C-alpha cells in the first residue's frame with residue numbers, strides 16, 4: 001500500500017470558499033481528470049514534508065497547512081486497491097500557483113461548485129465531504 005498526500009488549497013482556512021483543482025497531464029489513463037495537487041510520499045519522508053515538496057515542484061508555491069481532512073480508512077481516503085491518500089487543508093503563503101509539472105490546467109472552483117469538474121474517481125467522496133464541511137462553517 002502506497003501513501004499519497006494531497007492539498008485542499010483554499011482561499012481561507014477558517015472559511016473556505018474557493019478550492020484549487022489541478023488537471024492531470026499524464027499518464028494517459030488519468031490525463032484530463034482533476035485532482036488535488038500532491039503525490040507519493042517517498043521513503044524516509046514524512047507525509048507533510050512530502051506535501052510541501054510536491055506543492056513546490058508542481059505549483060511553485062509555499063503553503064501553510066491547516067487541519068487534516070480525516071478519511072474513513074485509518075484516517076485515509078482510499079484511491080485504488082494500492083493507494084491511499086491523506087489530505088490537509090492548505091493556504092498559499094508565497095507564490096502564484098502555476099501548472100509547472102504534472103498538470104496542464106489549474107482552476108479555482110467557487111463555493112458550491114467544487115464538484116463541477118471531472119475528478120479522479122477516488123476523489124469524488126472526498127470532495128463531497130469537503131464541500132459539506134466547508135459550507136457548515
Ligand SMILES: Nc1nc2c([nH]c(=O)n2[C@H]2C[C@H](O)[C@@H](COP(=O)(O)OP(=O)(O)OP(=O)(O)O)O2)c(=O)[nH]1
Nearest residue numbers: 004005006035036037038039040079083120122123
Ligand atoms: N496527487 C494526487 N494523486 C491522486 C489523487 N487522486 C488519485 O486517485 N490520485 C492518484 C493518481 C496517482 O496514481 C497517484 C499519485 O501519484 P503521482 O503520480 O501523482 O505521484 P508522484 O508525483 O509522486 O509521481 P511518481 O513518483 O509516480 O512519478 O494517486 C489526488 O487527488 N491527488
